[in-house]
Amino acid sequence: MYDRLLFPTxxxxxxxxxxxxxxxxAATHDATLHVLNVADTTVDSVTNVRGEVVDALEEEGERIVAAVAERASDRNVSVVAEVLQGRPHETIVDYARTSGVDLVVMPTHGRSGIKRYLLGSVTERVVNTSNxxxxxxxxxDDARLTYPPRDVLVPTDGSPGADRAVAEAIALAKETSATLHLLHVMETASLGPDVRSAVKGGELExxxxxxLHAAADRARDASVDDVATALASGRAYREILSYVRENDVDVVALGTHGETEFSRYVLGGVSAKLIRTSPVPVLLARQLESDGTNETP
Incomplete structure (x- = not known):
């Protein structure tokens, strides 16, 4: 499933x-880890050392990727190390495209306090633009990082963007023999109590x-046998986080470019909130803009 991973650092x-x-x-999938450090050329990093012009950022980058390569070698993970100049998010996205990378793994740069809610600008831009x-x-400190996952959750609203996330989650669950959890959240939080009661038992439900049934059929057709479905109502990101905690989910998969009236899981809304607050990693699969399909590149 994943043959080449990219880890920008x-x-x-x-x-x-x-x-x-x-x-x-990388170890689970016997994949090659591409380690990339981007020397940001928007920063004046050129200094004179003994009459020679040295790019301090590139020099530091070489030290960074060498340290990562050593740690990977200790885990018997194959490594390709690169230091490139450019704008970080553009260079990362371009490298992933031209190097045949299957998955980019990035930190959100959030820890505790207010920083927890500030998505790193580079990560945000990569998520927004990477195919x-x-x-x-x-x-x-309270993050739960378990891989291979035992339980994979994909919230779905039936949109093309969510469909691509469903496809990614199905492939991941099959590859790792994980339970696939399918969740649909009916957004009723902004409605009055009488209206919520009416729609819950009607069209939205x-x-x-x-x-959910369509996604479950897709999963079973792909030979994923352990599938759970759930229908919830309320604010999407709160219901998703609640489901993660109550069911010991290890990875959440989300689509980032929904297009229909049921498109709730788009970056800038639910996805951004989950990236910033989820106790488990979030896998984001962006709807391809070239043809509007959910075909994996």
Missing amino acids: DGSDVASDALEYALDV VPVLTVTPD ERGNEI
Whole structure:
């Protein structure tokens, strides 16, 4: 499933913490780990040393990727190390595309306090623009980082973006023999109590069950036997987090470009909140803009 992983790193503590998880993913799938440090050319990093012009960021980058390569070698994980110049998010996305990467693993740069709710700008931009799925890891003290996963959750609203996430979650559950959890949340929180009661037993519930049944059929057709479905009502991100905690979910898969009236799971809304607050890694699969399908690149 994953033959080439990309782990962009700036050498920070949060990147170092997320590396262990990336190594777990690579070891599980016998994948090559591409380690990339981007020397940000928007920063004036050129200094004169003994009459020679030296790019300090590139020099530091070489030290960073060498340290990661050593840790990967200790885990018997194959490594390709690169230091490139450019704008970080653009360079990461371009490298993933041109190197045939199957998955990008990145930290969210959130820990505790207010920083927990600030999604790293580079990670956010990569998620927004990468056609390659991005697995975000919050290296927090209370984070639960388990790989291979035993339980994979995919919230789905039936949109093309969510459908791609369903496909990614199905493939991951099959590859790791995990239980696949399918969840549909009816967004009724903004409605009055009388209206909520009416719609819960009516059109929204019927549509939600249709979406869940279709996704479950896809999973079973792909030979995923252990499938659980659940229908909930309320605020999507709260219901998703509640389900994660109550069912010991290890990975949440989300689509980031929903297009229909049921499109609740889009970055900037539910996805962004989950990336910032989820106690488990979040796998984001962006709907391809070239043709609007959910075909995996």
